[in-house]
Amino acid sequence: MRRPAATVAGGVLVLLRALSGAVWGAAVLFGLPPWLRATAGFANGDNIIPAEDTIDDLGLPPEVFVGVLGVVFLVQVVFGILLLWGSNAARVIVMIVSTISIVTAFVSWWEVGAEITVATTLVTLALDILVLLALSSRDAAAFARRNEKRD
């Protein structure tokens, strides 16, 4: 069965998040220009940390920073690839994670009145919603379930 556009979109978006997280981490570690950091930070909402802070300002040893980011990066890459292969488990897990993230953002927007703007969390939220739309579509569901036994 041909891989539908919705599945490709979902997998590519997850891989892009992984890439942007890696670029952001590198920008913090090696003191790369703030604009690069800000651009990469959009996708993961990492722009909560001020753009001028360096690795020393974070108060973390660099090894821990790299370690945590590395694990997150690996997990995102693995899930991105699993999604493109059409794994239903990966699809459901990514949908659940996206849903939690969206609900969290909605609660803080509705109850607390937190502003969602392009500069802060709108891009992250948009990517979460787009991933969810893509993976919940009938095409993506049919592709992920193509090996299931029928009654």
Add this chain to the structure above:
Amino acid sequence: MTRRRRRWSIGHLLDGFFFVFAGLAAIWLAYLSLTQAFQVGWAGVLLAIVFWGLLAYLVLPRLHRILTSIYVPDYFMGRTRTSDGLLGDPVNLAVLGEREQIERALAAAGWIAADPVGWGSSWRIITSTLGRRSYPRAPVSPLFLFGRMQDLAYQQEVAGSPAQRHHVRFWQCPDGWLLPGGRRVDWLAAGTFDRAVGLSLFTLQVTHRIDADTDIERDHIVESLSGVPGVEVDVIRDFATGYHSRNGGGDSITTDGDLPILDVRAIRIPDAAESARSAPSADAGVER
């Protein structure tokens, strides 16, 4: 001892939940991008375009899909459905015959098979339409009958660009399926004329507008095919009149209701040995 299989698996329930939740989240996203568009100055134009793109291609299709699965019945009513679940082109043609016979007849009558929808063909139809270049095999969008996409799609380009074209889609009828009234046909088809590319006010998408008088296109298809040797035409008068007699009920097509039935069963398909002997041609295979 066997466990009774549940009609509804947890997986399907979860899928349904995420399907609806994603639709609601997309509405929220469209709202956010609209409010942001008003707040960020000139860059708001870009956000407004993003808002339109989200609305037309993600939010509304998802909403339509959810609502039509509740409100639009799935039995045969003489209309095809779009991928959003909305009513599409009317079924205005029937065929008796095998797939190969239909394909040969159409090729002999000057119809060209459309490319399947894909990244390359979608890009190409956009650039060909904007650049007014010819693309005779331009893809046609999926329409659904019997719960599945068309089995065959053919078209004829008019005026040198994909903006205007005749096109017709064919669906094979399920085994033993009968028309309302009890007559058996092998294939059903929906033919309409794309008269221009424009913005649909209903779906907000850029799409082809069809000519409301679908009988012109139906008669054009029948005329082109009845010129092919071996093809016979029969008509069921007023077949669809009962489906389309309501005006002002959202029906944007007009028709006299007749259903032509094309009989292509007399067209010969050369077997493998014959094809190897004779040169390939687009002729219908009936002795000349």
